[in-house]
Amino acid sequence: MSDLTLAQANAIVTGALIKARAWGYKPMAVAVLDAAGNLKVFANEDGASMFRFEIARAKAWGSVGMGVSSRVLAERAKENPSFFISLASTAGGRFLPQTGAVVIRDTDGSLLGAVGASGGTGDEDERICIAGVSEAGLVST
DSSP states (O other), X not given: OXXXXXXXXXXXXXXXXXXXXXXXXXXXXXXXXETTSOEEEEEEOTTOOTTHHHHHHHHHHHHHHHTSOHHHHHHHHHHOXXXXXXXHHHTTTOOOOSSXXXXXXXXXXXXXXXXXXXXXXXXXXXXXXXXXXXXXXXXXO
C-alpha cells in the first residue's frame, strides 16, 4: 500500500482552496488525513468561522474509517440512525456522517486517506475536496 505524502496532502489543500475562491464560496477549512486517520495537513482560510477544524476532520475521519465518502455515510445514517449515533459517541466526536469528505486513493485504487472540508454547504465542501484530490493527481471516491 502507498502512503499519502506531505506534498500530496499539501497539493490537495491548495487545490481545494483555489477552487473555493474561484467558485466564490465562503471561507473554508480543509483537513487531510492519512489512511490511519492521522491528521496530515489542515488549513483554515482567513474569516472561517468556529468549529471548522473539528467538522472537517470528523467528516474525513468517518470517510477514511468506513472507506466511503461522507455523502454515502449520510445516506446510510438515514437508514440506521441508532448505529450512527452510537458510532459517533464511541468515536468521541471524531465521526461525522455529513456530506463534505471523500476518500483519497492512488491510481491503483489503494486507500491513502481522506479529505474533509467545512465552511460551505455539504455539496460545496465535497466539491472542493474532489477538486483538491484531482489537482494532486489522485482519485477520490
